[in-house]
Amino acid sequence: MHPKLPIEIDPFRLAKSGLILEGELEQKYMPRLSGSLQNNDGTVHVKMNFDVDKVLGTPFMNGEFTTTLPLLCERCSELFLYDVDIKCSLAMVNNERKIESLAEQYEPWVIDSENPVLLNSIVEDELILAIPLVPKHEHSCLPAEAWVSGDEVEEDVEKKVSPFAVLAALKTKD
Numbered sequence: 525m526h527p528k529l530p531i532e533i534d535p536f537r538l539a540k541s542g543l544i545l546e547g548e549l550e551q552k553y554m555p556r557l558s559g560s561l562q563n564n565d566g567t568v569h570v571k572m573n574f575d576v577d578k579v580l581g582t583p584f585m586n587g588e589f590t591t592t593l594p595l596l597c598e599r600c601s602e603l604f605l606y607d608v609d610i611k612c613s614l615a616m617v618n619n620e621r622k623i624e625s626l627a628e629q630y631e632p633w634v635i636d637s638e639n640p641v642l643l644n645s646i647v648e649d650e651l652i653l654a655i656p657l658v659p660k661h662e663h664s665c666l667p668a669e670a671w672v673s674g675d676e677v678e679e680d681v682e683k684k685v686s687p688f689a690v691l692a693a694l695k696t697k698d
C-alpha cells in the first residue's frame with residue numbers, strides 16, 4: 525500500500541533529475557529519535573522534492589515530513605501525542621566552506637561524498653529538531669486540586685498586598 529523509499533540516496537543526482545520521493549518510514553528505524561519517544565510504533569509520511577534552484581543553481585530538497593511523536597509530558601508525566609508537520613528546504617553542499625554562500629531560505633545540507641547518504645537519517649535529524657525543549661500537553665493537564673491550591677496562594681498574596689497599597693496611595697495624596 526505504501527510506496528517504497530530507497531534506503532540510500534544520491535541527493536545531487538536526484539536534484540539534477542528533479543525527482544520526487546514519497547512514502548512511509550518507520551520510527552523504529554530511527555534509533556537517535558527513538559530514545560526520546562515513549563514507543564516507536566509510529567510511521568512518518570515523507571515527501572521529498574529534489575530540484576535545482578533555477579536562479580542560483582543550488583541543488584536543493586524540499587521536504588515534508590508528517591508524523592505523530594509519542595512524548596512524555598513534563599508537567600503531568602503522562603504520554604502525549606505530538607503532531608509534527610515539518611516543511612524544510614535543504615540546500616546541498618559538498619563542503620562546509622560553501623555554507624556561507626547559500627541563499628537565506630535554505631538550511632545547509634552538507635553531503636560527504638565518501639559515505640552513502642541514508643534517507644531516514646535526514647528525516648530523523650529534522651524530527652529530532654522538531655521535539656519541543658519542554659514537551660507538555662497544550663491543555664492544563666495537572667489534576668484539578670493542583671490548580672485550586674495554586675489559585676489560593678495567588679489570592680492570599682493579593683489580600684496581603686492591597687492594604688499597604690491603599691495606605692501608600694493615601695500617603696502620597698497628603
Ligand SMILES: [Zn+2]
Pocket residue numbers: 597598599600601602604660661665666
Ligand atoms: Zn500533561
